[in-house]
Amino acid sequence: MNHKLLREIPKVDELLKNDTLERLGSRIPGQIITQAVRQTLEELRKEILSGAVEEMPSVDDLCGRAAALAARNDQPSLRPVINGTGIILHTNLGRACISDRAAAAAQAVAQSYSTLEYNLQAGSRGLRYSHVEELICRLTGAEAALVVNNNAAAVLLILSAMAAGGEVITSRGELVEIGGSFRVPEIMEACGATLREVGTTNKTHLRDYDRAICEKTCALMKVHTSNYRIVGFSETPSLADLVELGHQRGLPVIEDLGSGCLIDLNPFGIHGEPTVQDSVRAGVDVISFSGDKLLGGPQAGIIIGRKDILKKLKAHPLTRAMRVDKMTLSALEATLRSYDAGVAGQEIPTIAMLSATPDYLRGKAEALRTLLNAAGVEAEVVPTEGQVGGGSVPTQLLPSFAVALSGGKKNLDELEAALRLGMTAIIGRIHKDRFLLDVRTLREGDFETIVRCVVEALA
Secondary structure, rough: HHHHHHOOOHHHHHOOOHHHHHHHHHOHHHHHHHHHHHHHHHHHHHHHHHHHOOOOHHHHHHHHHHHHHHHHHHOOOOOEEEEOOOEEEHHHHHHOOHHHHHHHHHHHHHHOOOOOEEEEEOOOOOOOOOOHHHHHHHHHHHOOOEOOOOOHHHHHHHHHHHOOOOEEEHHHHHOOEEEHEEEHHHHHOOOOOOEEEEEEOOEEEHHHHHHHHHOOEEEEEEEOOEEEEEEEOOOOOOOHHHHHHHHHOOEEEEEEEOOOOOOOHHOOOOOOOOHHHHHOOOOOOEEEEEEOOOOOOOEEEEEEHHHHHHHHHEEEEEEHOOOOOOHHHHHHHHHHHHOOOHHHHOOOOHHHHHOHHHHHHHHHHHHHHHHHHHHOEEEEEEEEEEEEEEOEEEEEEEEEEEEEOOOOOOOOHHHHHHHOOOOEEEEEEEEOEEEEHHHHHOOOHHHHHHHHHHHHOOO
């Protein structure tokens, strides 16, 4: 053990008087700087004890380390990252990126008073859901609409209002578990409703629903298995047939549509994903879906359907507990206006990423590679595959292109960590001994930042 070196470790106050840290005090709170100095000195002590350090670093070097640590610690916990994973709706990274139009709308109402519950024409109290209800109905063809804070809340509200104390018939093959281990049967139980499972995991017939109907039945329920698929020897009744049965037996049909797509994704090579309009045309009585998945807006649960049922939902006590705030409503309204104007593909990042062509993505990757090469970084363009993510379209991969980096003097794990822990966090993935940045989820406006961060990470 090097006792002499331990005695030479400078005191906290000595480093705090250094010009580097004193200048930093104009931008970063003093307690964060002091904590960073203590942490730096503690790490130095450990390095000396382990034998990793045999010569005392200069005061300027220690202050530089502390300043860098203080700057990192001063970063907000919830902050932007650059997504190079190729997963468009990356749940851990916040799912959908909202459009510039939606972000501007949310900022505008966040920084001022607003018409959240005020009717300017009448000069009296208004309804917060009126800002989006007409738009949602026009886009989907539904009679009425309501917005809550997410789709799980939407399902909870629907079942609580329509099926408490009764039974809801659902196919065994649709007993979905969503993120965070929340399961349809458990949600149903929390609502005071009883789940009546019919059919088998891979096959459910219309007659299974018909035979299960009894005096306790409150509704038939269809759950879109957006985060998994049953393929092969499988069968389920069509939505139209289920609706016909429900209406013949005087029962409402509920559909948890999950991802909530408003446009046909087939032209983008994504098949089998139903649209909200399909369900409305099939005559489903109540439909719920997410605002922050394939819709490409803020997190929300959107409920549409018959006026009489929606009136009941709006009056339910849980609705207030699940209501959305002014920023969510304004961002959602702006997102829906992009669809209404026919410019969703140009304005909404999720739709733009889904619709990006292979030629466009290759050109985008070549542009980033060129910038990296010009900065002295070895990089090449490679074909890869991404995902829609967010529990949507689970069986289909999206062909894409990525910029592949070698670790240089660092191994790939060290490179990944350096990019992830930098002042601007960059998240990529390691595949076949290369670090990949899939350009489908990268913004060209971030290319210069990416180049700078990669150069720093490789240094």
